[in-house]
Amino acid sequence: MKLWKTILTAAGLILAAGTSAFAARTDLVIGIPLEPPHLDPTAGAAAAIDEVLYANVFEGLTRIGPNGEVLPDLADSWTISDDGKAYTFKLHTGVKFHDGTDFNADDVKFSLDRARADNSVNAQKGLFAAIDTVEVVDPTTVKIALKNPQSSFLYNMGWGDAVIVAPETADTNKEKPVGTGPFKFQSWAKGSSITLIKSDTYWGAPVALDKAEFRIVTDAAAAVPALLSGDVQAFPFFDPDSVAQIQGDPRFKVVIGATEGETILSMNNKKSPFDKLQVRQAISFALDRKAIIDGASAGLGVPIGSHMSPATKAYVDLTGLYPHNVDKARELLKEAGLESGFKATLKLPPPSYARLGGEIIASQLRDIGIDLEIVPVEWAQWLDQVFTKKDYDLTIVSHTEPNDIDIYSRKDYYFNYDNPTFDKIIADLNLTSDEAKRMTLLGEAQKILADDAVVGFLYELPKAGVWDAKLEGFWENAPIQANDLTKVKWTE
Amino acid sequence: MTAYLLKRLAIALITLVLASMVVFAVLEIIPGDPARLMLGMNASADQVDLLRNQMGLNAPLASRYLHWAGGLLSLDFGRSYTYSVPVIDLVRERVVVSLPLALIALALSTIIAIPVGLFSAGRHGRAGDTIAMGAAQLGVAVPNFWFALMLIYLFAVWLRLVPAGGFPGWSAGVWPALKSLFLPAIALALPQAAILARVTRSALIEVLNEDYIRTARAKGLPYRAVLWRHALRNAMIPVLTILGLQFAFLLAGTIIIENVFYLPGLGRLVFQAITQRDLIVVESVVMLLVAAVIAVNLLVDLSYAVVDPRLRSRQ
Numbered sequence: 001m002k003l004w005k006t007i008l009t010a011a012g013l014i015l016a017a018g019t020s021a022f023a024a025r026t027d028l029v030i031g032i033p034l035e036p037p038h039l040d041p042t043a044g045a046a047a048a049i050d051e052v053l054y055a056n057v058f059e060g061l062t063r064i065g066p067n068g069e070v071l072p073d074l075a076d077s078w079t080i081s082d083d084g085k086a087y088t089f090k091l092h093t094g095v096k097f098h099d100g101t102d103f104n105a106d107d108v109k110f111s112l113d114r115a116r117a118d119n120s121v122n123a124q125k126g127l128f129a130a131i132d133t134v135e136v137v138d139p140t141t142v143k144i145a146l147k148n149p150q151s152s153f154l155y156n157m158g159w160g161d162a163v164i165v166a167p168e169t170a171d172t173n174k175e176k177p178v179g180t181g182p183f184k185f186q187s188w189a190k191g192s193s194i195t196l197i198k199s200d201t202y203w204g205a206p207v208a209l210d211k212a213e214f215r216i217v218t219d220a221a222a223a224v225p226a227l228l229s230g231d232v233q234a235f236p237f238f239d240p241d242s243v244a245q246i247q248g249d250p251r252f253k254v255v256i257g258a259t260e261g262e263t264i265l266s267m268n269n270k271k272s273p274f275d276k277l278q279v280r281q282a283i284s285f286a287l288d289r290k291a292i293i294d295g296a297s298a299g300l301g302v303p304i305g306s307h308m309s310p311a312t313k314a315y316v317d318l319t320g321l322y323p324h325n326v327d328k329a330r331e332l333l334k335e336a337g338l339e340s341g342f343k344a345t346l347k348l349p350p351p352s353y354a355r356l357g358g359e360i361i362a363s364q365l366r367d368i369g370i371d372l373e374i375v376p377v378e379w380a381q382w383l384d385q386v387f388t389k390k391d392y393d394l395t396i397v398s399h400t401e402p403n404d405i406d407i408y409s410r411k412d413y414y415f416n417y418d419n420p421t422f423d424k425i426i427a428d429l430n431l432t433s434d435e436a437k438r439m440t441l442l443g444e445a446q447k448i449l450a451d452d453a454v455v456g457f458l459y460e461l462p463k464a465g466v467w468d469a470k471l472e473g474f475w476e477n478a479p480i481q482a483n484d485l486t487k488v489k490w491t492e
Numbered sequence: 493m494t495a496y497l498l499k500r501l502a503i504a505l506i507t508l509v510l511a512s513m514v515v516f517a518v519l520e521i522i523p524g525d526p527a528r529l530m531l532g533m534n535a536s537a538d539q540v541d542l543l544r545n546q547m548g549l550n551a552p553l554a555s556r557y558l559h560w561a562g563g564l565l566s567l568d569f570g571r572s573y574t575y576s577v578p579v580i581d582l583v584r585e586r587v588v589v590s591l592p593l594a595l596i597a598l599a600l601s602t603i604i605a606i607p608v609g610l611f612s613a614g615r616h617g618r619a620g621d622t623i624a625m626g627a628a629q630l631g632v633a634v635p636n637f638w639f640a641l642m643l644i645y646l647f648a649v650w651l652r653l654v655p656a657g658g659f660p661g662w663s664a665g666v667w668p669a670l671k672s673l674f675l676p677a678i679a680l681a682l683p684q685a686a687i688l689a690r691v692t693r694s695a696l697i698e699v700l701n702e703d704y705i706r707t708a709r710a711k712g713l714p715y716r717a718v719l720w721r722h723a724l725r726n727a728m729i730p731v732l733t734i735l736g737l738q739f740a741f742l743l744a745g746t747i748i749i750e751n752v753f754y755l756p757g758l759g760r761l762v763f764q765a766i767t768q769r770d771l772i773v774v775e776s777v778v779m780l781l782v783a784a785v786i787a788v789n790l791l792v793d794l795s796y797a798v799v800d801p802r803l804r805s806r807q
Binding site: 221 | 661
């Protein structure tokens with residue numbers, strides 16, 4: 001018995017010595033909750049596409065950094081004309097696409113012209129709306145003329161939908177993506193995983209990982225054992241409800257960050273009785289955000305009072321405007337002539353924040369006499385009935401696009417909100433590049449939305465990231481939905 | 493026998509045609525636009541319409557049905573809207589997971605259920621029967637996703653014998669692939685075995701009360717021989733029926749287990765295609781499954797004839 005113990009200990013020591021002599025691991029399996037429908041970021045709105053490819057396989061003129069800042073990418077530097085209408089980008093030299101062809105200014109012109117063409121099916125075509133012409137000055141210089149100054153232009157060029165693709169491979173990127181990034185696509189076992197490997201011809205700082213496999217783990221209950229068994233080493237977007245199961249385990253790091261997802265109780269502003277300001281305000285007073293966050297996101301979200309992420313510089317805290325106050329809510333309903341309450345429907349898309357949050361909100365609104373019928377819908381139904389046909393009273397959804405306060409000024413948007421003062425601010429904002437002035441305008445915009453109680457502002461969707469404690473370099477926040485692996489490495 | 497076979501075949505064909513119409517119609521009725529779903533909330537209505545045109549969604553209903561059904565006849569299942577690859581390729585990738593899984597689970601379930609059924613029926617009303625049927629009752633009642641998770645925690649997280657989920661592909665080797673199907677097969681097999689054991693038992697008990705069993709016993713045959721040679725064979729018809737149903741379920745109804753083990757099976761393909769409104773994939777895969785179920789039913793019908801000679805001689 002004693003002998004065995006000695007032998008085992010010795011064997012253990014040898015093994016331990018053996019492993020520490022090897023270099024740090026260079027392979028990684030990352031769990032993602034949804035499979036991308038295809039692998040072309042310029043041809044679809046699904047966040048899952050960017051979660052695999054953004055910054056890893058594809059690059060743009062600029063890129064968005066871990067905290068939402070604009071960083072140079074394929075463009076090494078740029079100059080902006082005094083009138084703010086001409087951008088001249090100086091491109092990196094020695095950049096190659098993964099198929100071995102050279103990257104140059106022609107590819108930039110091709111990509112941008114393709115994205116804004118009449119027959120373009122780019123999901124974010126609006127990003128390119130301000131572009132008038134794209135001109136190739138020389139192989140490393142591109143001049144872009146805008147129709148009007150656009151303060152967000154450099155940011156826009158950093159979106160996944162604005163990445164640079166090669167003319168020869170643009171049409172086959174859906175199946176076999178070819179970009180300029182530090183990783184190249186290796187294989188896609190549909191329904192199972194997507195594998196990227198290090199690109200040897202990368203122009204920038206080399207990455208630490210040799211191989212990264214994105215494994216599709218749809219079921220939140222399956223994610224925990226996948227992590228515990230070591231099959232999957234990182235879930236950058238983990239189900240908040242499962243965090244408690246991992247939190248105490250020293251083998252893993254749990255990082256709660258912010259997203260750009262404003263989770264809101266949308267109201268149909270043209271439909272009675274939600275066309276009455278008092279009714280919308282009454283609902284806002286009736287909402288107990290703390291209880292909603294606890295129930296729908298395991299207590300991890302940050303309350304919001306308007307449509308702006310608390311992680312951004314422009315954020316103004318307006319959560320005090322409608323504190324949880326049932327008496328005040330009843331009073332407002334009475335003013336609106338609805339003291340006996342009314343019936344309405346609440347359509348809920350599939351994410352758990354909506355389905356769980358919806359139950360809680362229904363019970364909170366019942367306290368002031370509003371009787372909600374809950375209607376669960378799929379995404380396809382939601383987009384069709386709620387978003388496109390505006391056939392809804394109330395719905396819950398998280399608007400995950402960054403800096404998207406302008407959606408309230410869009411004509412015919414599903415809120416059915418129309419406020420010329422607000423529209424004017426957004427129009428001004430688009431033409432203003434002075435930082436201080438922009439902040440003032442953004443502050444005013446947030447204030448108007450809160451005053452009008454356009455929707456019930458709930459909370460900023462949290463990003464719960466969970467990964468092996470020996471890993472570092474993941475993003476804590478999600479200014480855009482991406483899994484940038486360029487800085488990820490094993491520490492031992 | 494020939495008439496029996498021809499009649500079955502004719503019914504199968506009519507079912508296929510009707511099913512194709514129902515599947516197509518149902519998917520047209522459910523709300524949701526595949527083009528809008530792909531382009532998301534920031535795309536304009538014009539752009540969505542453009543994509544609809546590219547996808548061929550703006551053509552009239554009847555012409556789209558005929559185009560699709562005509563393709564099916566020549567075994568062309570169309571191209572996926574979202575993946576933009578031929579549907580048949582998607583199906584092929586999934587069948588190599590779903591079919592072995594279904595077969596292993598079915599084999600496991602039969603191996604467990606038939607002996608348990610025999611054991612219970614032989615001890616009808618006694619303690620052994622009560623315990624076996626109690627266990628079977630538990631097997632039916634326990635939700636399979638919960639049972640699957642318990643298996644994962646035991647075998648993958650604690651003992652680390654098998655992976656917690658995923659499928660490495662047959663190219664990674666037969667053993668790793670089989671290993672990854674091991675837990676899901678058990679999770680699928682046990683509830684099925686429980687049902688099958690109960691059916692076997694009750695069918696046997698019914699048969700054991702027949703006169704010819706008494707005669708067989710009276711002429712001096714040992715109980716065991718009566719049970720195996722006379723009773724089991726006559727009790728096979730309900731058992732085969734259930735087996736046929738179970739196989740059809742195991743082929744595509746295992747979405748929950750596929751999710752828990754994140755296996756790329758047929759069930760998940762259909763589910764994902766429905767949520768993404770990849771109509772052509774849903775339509776074609778559902779039709780394939782309908783065909784598979786009909787084929788299995790046909791086989792079951794034929795197997796009746798094998799176990800029951802009366803069906804063979806009856807014209």
